[in-house]
Amino acid sequence: MPKARDYHLTEQELQIVETAMKRDQRPGVRQRCTAIRLLHLGYKPDEVAKMQAVSIPTVYSWIKRWRTGGVEELATKPRSGRPAKADKAYERLVAEVIEKGAAPTYLASLEIEKCDRIREVLRTRLIFSVDGSITLSARAWAVQGLV
Structure with missing residues (x-):
């Protein structure tokens, strides 16, 4: 035994x-x-x-x-391999975007011209799901001022 x-x-x-x-x-x-x-x-x-x-x-x-x-x-130890793509600045940006609320709320707070520019960029750059949804990264671009 x-x-x-x-x-x-x-x-x-x-x-x-x-x-x-x-x-x-x-x-x-x-x-x-x-x-x-x-x-x-x-x-x-x-x-x-x-x-x-x-x-x-x-x-x-x-x-x-x-x-x-x-x-x-x-504690979980660091693992070997490719480092993560997301750095601290990106994580702060995502947290900031999440705090702003859902996309419709965020877009409603913008000027019409900026909404139109975002809409056009989304049409050309993103793949839409069957239900018409897009990923969170589109809002992150807007916060960074890329669109």
């Missing part, structure tokens, strides 16, 4: 895990800390895996990472 593993945390470790569950800004860390706490409470790794919608080996990996380096080790 395999040896039973001990997933109990000290009071200090439990406090660290619970604080990270509530306050950490990284969703992955919150999820992994929740799994560590569930194991501490007596749930089995297969039960935790089912609750967290991950595989059992993933839960074991989180346990190992927790024991190796605590909360910081549970």
Whole structure:
């Protein structure tokens, strides 16, 4: 029979895990800390895996990472490969556009001439869906003053 593993945390470790569950800004860390706490409470790794919608080996990996380096080790590490296209300026622009509301509301706030220019650019540059919808990037262009 395999040896039973001990997933109990000290009071200090439990406090660290619970604080990270509530306050950490990284969703992955919150999820992994929740799994560590569930194991501490007596749930089995297969039960935790089912609750967290991950595989059992993933839960074991989180346990190992927790024991190796605590909360910081549970953070998602940068991955190799092509860097993301969206930089901080683009992310700010998207957030700004989202705050302005839906496209009809945004367009209603513009001057008629600018609406006409946007409409013409959209007709020439975008692929429309069957229902006539377009992507969010069209509004982002308008905010940047590209149209």
